[in-house]
Amino acid sequence: MELPDEHESPLEAVLKKSLIQFAKELPLCYQQPEEDMVVTKTRQRSGRRRYTIAAACMVVLSLSLGFAVQKSPAFAAMVKGIPGFSIVSDWLDTLREHDGVENAQSHAYSPFEPVVKQFDGVTVSISDVYLTSDKLSYKVFIKSDRLKQHVFKRQDGSLDLNREAPAYSVNIPEIADGGSSAGVVIExxxxxKEPILVISRIGEVNPEDVNIFLNQNPKELQFEISIRPYVDEDDKQTTxxxxxxVPFHHTDWLEDRIIPLHxxxxxxxxxxxxxxxxxxIKxxxxxxxxxxxxxxxxxxxxxFGHSGAVPYVTDDKGKKYQLHTDTPQNMVDVPGMKRMNGNKLMFTGSPYFDESVKSLTLHLDQVLLTEKSPGGxxxxxxxxxxxxxxxxKDQELTITGASYKNDYLRLKIKKESTDHNKRLGILFAMHPEAKVSLNPELQEHFDKGIGIDSxxxxxxxxQDDYYEVRVFAPKLETYEIVMFREAAPVRINQDITIPIRSLR
Structure with missing residues (x-):
């Protein structure tokens, strides 16, 4: 029987779908460094956005799968890379295809040896460890008595963990990585038929840290797996x-090939x-x-990749590389910090091992643009x-009506016959310098940015032939409203050829 929602833990699935579908959608997750965070729909009175950690790529899925054993030699070789575990399902094959492990292993490239270790009631295996000049990726497989105590099965047959399950996290002391993890519980x-927790992670690392690590001629890479028990207020259990x-063959490590384009x-x-x-391009x-x-x-x-056709790359041999992650840079202007305005795109697989590839083509349909400060x-x-x-900007908007209800200013904007989107791509807010007088409770919400400018x-x-806007605000005689472009689609529709002859 499926447990009610109040028994769900932060580690449980927030998307109830098959892991195969999850693996296919994984490339569409967009990822950013922790200092950037993801914009929510609220803005504080200063006009600066409030930010919360992204859920899109930090989502934890817990599912049980009973797929047939893959028969291909390539897949069999991959399964052997997880010592101590009986995991044979096509979701792992799909996941490795997307995160690039399949590309590397199919060319016999694996500078880190997978390992398994037994602890008191816990078995841990680490595999698929790959280090580039600025990224570290790996998978951790965990089975333990604690998992068995807290696992339950949903109505759709998937496994999940209850609220009181311990929390697992992974740390690499030598190379700090900032990124996102995806976790699942499988059988x-x-x-x-034991429950197995699988943590798959791709994290950005500082190139200087990578150089320091490599210059030490290392023989291994240290991992720390923390298990934090569920604790009540009066409980003081320790983590x-x-x-x-994980053994590392330094002489087998292959350097990235970076090609300036401009x-x-x-x-x-x-x-x-x-x-x-x-x-x-790297x-x-x-x-x-x-x-x-x-x-x-x-x-x-x-x-990139959040509306319309998802960007992808093809090489001159016809092979296609799907978008895996989009990492926007400088989403927030931080005083004293200079960062590139732009995006870092990562595509699945690469032509690294194919010397005959001379060029790539980037296929761009459209992008979504969001302003950092008001544009009108x-x-x-x-x-x-x-x-x-x-x-x-270049639009003329027709406001057909305005009203005030339940702490919100409500506007109706005419939907032109040429508009096919459910969103206008514009965010409306009270002017950040607005001098308003609110009741104490509303003032507190306003100061904290709670509910402001949905x-x-x-x-x-x-059935509506208009866009509706709800702006959290006091009731006033006159309103001064600012406008931001918010995830507004910009048509690109270009195929851009990228020569990589200098790769060799």
Whole structure:
């Protein structure tokens, strides 16, 4: 029987779908360094966004799968790379295809040896460890008596952990990595049918840390697996830390191949995004990375692969490389910190081992643009005559009505016949310098940014022929409203050839 929601833990699945579907969707997760965070729909009175950690790529899925054993020799070789575990299912094959492990292993590249270690009631295996000049990826497989105590089966047959399950985390003391993890609970494929926790991680690392590590001519890489028990307020159980070493063959390590490009891509018809630059491409044994730079003073950031056709790369032999992650840079302007405006795209697989490949082609359909600060403003009052015309960038908006209800200013904006999107791509907010007088409870919410400018203009019902906007605000005689472009689609529709002859 499926447990009710109140028994779910933070480690449980928030997306109830098959892991195969999860593995296929994994490339569409977009990832960013922890200092950037992901923008929510709220803005504080200063006009700066509030940020929370991304759930898209830190989602934890817990599922049980009973797939048939793969028969291919390549897959069999991969399964042997997980000592001490009976895990034979096509989700692992799919996951390794997306994170680049399949590309490396199919060319017999594996500088780190997988290991397994027995602890008191816990078995841990670490495999698929790959280090590039700025990324570290690995998979950790855990089975323990504690998992058995807290696992339960959902109605769809998937395994999950209850609220009181211990929390597991992985740390590499020598090379700190900042990234995102995906975790699942699966069932072993042997007769024991034991629950197995699988943690798959790809993290960005500092290239200087990588150089320091390599210059020491290391023979191994240290891992620490922390197991933090569920604790009540009066409980003071300590966290267990399991230490393991993964052997590393330094002489087998292959260096990344980085190719400067400085290739400009012109964008027509957008009031903000006029061009972007393909700064450089990096070919690794596991993945293909592309840095895209925007203008130094760009007051916006871009998202790739979140609307319309997902960007992908093909080589001149016809092989396709799907987008794995999109890491926007400089989403927040931090005083005193200079960072590239742009994006780091990682594609699955690479032509690293194919010397005959001379060029790649980047296929771009569209991107989503979000402004960091207001791009326009207007004033209105509830008793003025409507419709009211408002100009924003290259658009003329028609506000057909305004009202106030339940702490929100509500606007209706005409949906033009040419509009097919449910979102207008504009966020509305009270002017950050607005002097308002609120009751104490509302003032506290306003100061904290709670509920302020849900602000998104979108169609609420399929029958509506207008966009509705709800802005958290006090009731005033006159409002000064600012507007931001928010995940506004920008059409690119280009195939860009990238020469990589200098790769060799």
């Amino acid at each position: 072993s494929s042997d007769d024991a 267990d830390t399991l230490k393991m070493s 290739q400009t891509v012109k964008v027509a018809g957008d009031p903000d995004l006029r061009e972007m630059t393909l700064e450089h 070919i690794t044994p596991t993945n293909t990375d592309l840095d895209i730079k925007l203008a130094d003073g760009a007051d916006y950031y871009l998202l 403003s207007f004033t209105l009052s509830l008793d003025e005559t409507y419709p009211k015309k408002v100009r924003f 602000g998104e203009a979108r169609v609420r019902s399929e």
